[in-house]
Amino acid sequence: MIPLSFVLAISAVWAAPNTGNPNALWSCLSGKGWNLETVSNANYAKDSTAFNERLSFKPVAIVSPPDLNGVAGAVNCARTNNFKVSALSGGHSYAAFGLGGQDNQVVINLKNLKNITLNSDGTVVSGTGNRLGDLAQAIWDQGQRALPHGTCPYVGTGGHTSYGGFGLFSRQAGLLLDTVVSAQVVLANGEVVTASPTQNTDIFWAIRGAAPSFGIVVSWTYQTVPAPSTVTFQLGWSKSLTQNQFVTAFSAFQNFSTTAPNALGFDGDIGADGNGGISLTFLGVWYGAASQFQSTIAPFLAKIPAGYTLTANNMTWIQQLDFLAGSSSLSTAAPDTLAQHDTFFAKSLMTTGPSSQTALNSFASYLYSQGAHSDTNWFIGFDLYGGKISQTASNATAYTNRNAFITYQFYASSQNSNPPYPADGISFVTNMLNSLEPNPQEAYPNYVDPTLTAAQWKSQYFSTNYARLLSIKNSVDPQQVFSFPQSIS
Known part of the structure; x- marks a missing residue:
């Protein structure tokens, strides 16, 4: 004690x-x-x-x-x-x-710190100044290799890796932090150490889920995999869905996803359609044999409302990343003029199984009554987890929420993306989450929420791993040099 x-x-x-x-x-x-x-x-x-x-x-x-x-x-x-x-x-x-x-x-x-070196054994050493787009392009160019990670090229590898690093490929290849085999870390006393399964093992455990509390990772070494070919698909409706149709479609997504193969990455977006209704769009990538895509997705298509449009295209790995980024290039050499800044509030929710029909009805009711008329620009992103993510024990890394089924991001920005933020924006987003799950147990730390109480973020981000994190923190940084409102302390 x-x-x-x-x-x-x-x-x-x-x-x-x-x-x-x-x-x-x-x-x-x-x-x-x-x-x-x-x-x-x-x-x-x-x-x-x-x-x-x-x-x-x-x-x-x-x-x-x-x-x-x-x-x-x-x-x-x-x-x-x-x-x-x-x-x-x-x-x-x-x-x-x-x-x-x-x-x-x-x-x-x-x-x-932007070095990127792909080694003959498939590992890549990447400085933490790199963005996801530059890392992805470099390992493709140097050896047609791949890593699981998010779709925005401008997101930094440092925080993305530290707190999870989910991408559509994660169901097949794990989180980005699961591919880390070692890291160079500057500790609070200024010492530079290597953290790996055989060196500074407590630090290695802690940085894969909570790195900013323990030091500054100056480079990560990841184990890449051969880049697979893909079938990338989108599905949506040209006409507004009724509230009942929305619930039917989302129920179908949940039910199909409980047995979906790991080779399928599946997510989607919900938003206001501009006509007083709600839009629902699905997006995914099939990493298996192209000939098996149609038979894989068919059970889902059979259960959703009619009138949808499905587009599916065979793509190389790098073409798929460009498509998901909405860009012709993953390079971040130029400033991110499209999303350099925003004025927003966001919350996240990780469910561990399908939401009940009652919960989905409550969720849809809120969206159709409040979301369709909000004075914010809002969206809800949802990602199917499971697969290889859940095959790792919850205490194997500091990142603990391995049993997640679907992760939601509830996000609302000001109308012009500039300050001030609408006075009711935070409550609008909070009530959106509460309409689906009034007692959230897990959240995704890369969608960090500064309004969570200390008890909430410790539990929702780290659960029972927090006690070990605190012990390591007291050992390697007793002066709390690396400190911020939700740092381990």
């Missing part, structure tokens, strides 16, 4: 973060080629603007070291001057935790 005095001491550290002298900090960070930015710098306002502009935090310093030694040096400067540290990879944290999630944080931007 951890002594109460130690727990109180740790709590006191969190209660009074970032109490150092900024001038001493800036002096330590200056003159080392780390591209120091403070509030007086011309680029500070742009570089400190959160992806989610509903939130605003002001770092005491932003540094962009050129290499891992620079990252370690910046961590040392922050620690010795009594400031907390956050690592910034892609910058897409829904709660702006890459900017600290609070003011006066030292932000270490990893954008310069």
Whole structure:
């Protein structure tokens, strides 16, 4: 048992973060080629603007070291001057935790750590400054290899890997963090260590589900697989579905998905159709033999309302990724002009089995009565989990929600994607989730929700793994150098 005095001491550290002298900090960070930015710098306002502009935090310093030694040096400067540290990879944290999630944080931007090397054994070493699109394109170009991951090219590999890394290929190949075979990590004391199944095993366990609380991963080593050919498909209705038809279609999706083969990645979107109704679209990828696609999907098609349109196309792995990204290129060399910033609130829900008919009726009733007339731009994304994800034990990695059946993302942004956020936006999204599941047990940490209480996020993100995470945290970072509102503490 951890002594109460130690727990109180740790709590006191969190209660009074970032109490150092900024001038001493800036002096330590200056003159080392780390591209120091403070509030007086011309680029500070742009570089400190959160992806989610509903939130605003002001770092005491932003540094962009050129290499891992620079990252370690910046961590040392922050620690010795009594400031907390956050690592910034892609910058897409829904709660702006890459900017600290609070003011006066030292932000270490990893954008310069962009090496990608595919080895002869199929492993790839990737710096944490890489985005998903660049990593996917590189391993295709270097050897026609693949990894399971999300579809947005601009999402950073750091956070995506740290908190899961789901993609349509995950039912067949696991989460992105399941492919990690080792990592280089800068610890709170500035030491650079290798974490793997044979070295620093507690750290290796913790970073696969909660890395930002334990250090800065400067590179991941993933085990890739040969890139499969695909059949990529979309299904939707040109006319608005009635409420009963919506429930019928979604029930069919749930029922079909309970026995769907692992080679099928299946997800979809729900939104307002602009005509006072609700749209429902399904999207998926078949990674098996192309000749088997029609027979695989046929039982689902037989149970959904008539009038749908199904399009299916044979694609190479990289063509499929381009299609899913809605782009002709996965490169992130140019700024993301389509989704550089948004003003939004989101929640997630992971169900462990099909929702009941009563729950689906409640959900549909809310969507058709409230969603069709909301003053936000909203959508609900849903992803089929299971397959290889659930074949890993819930305590094998810090990421624990292995029994998920469907994961939902409830997302609503302001009408023009700019501040201010509608006053009723948070309650609209919260009630949307509650209409489907009023007592959520699991959530996806990559759709981080800053409104969850400490008890809620600890339980919904980490469940019984939290106790081990806390023990490791107290061992490797007792001063809480890596600290943010939902860090392990």
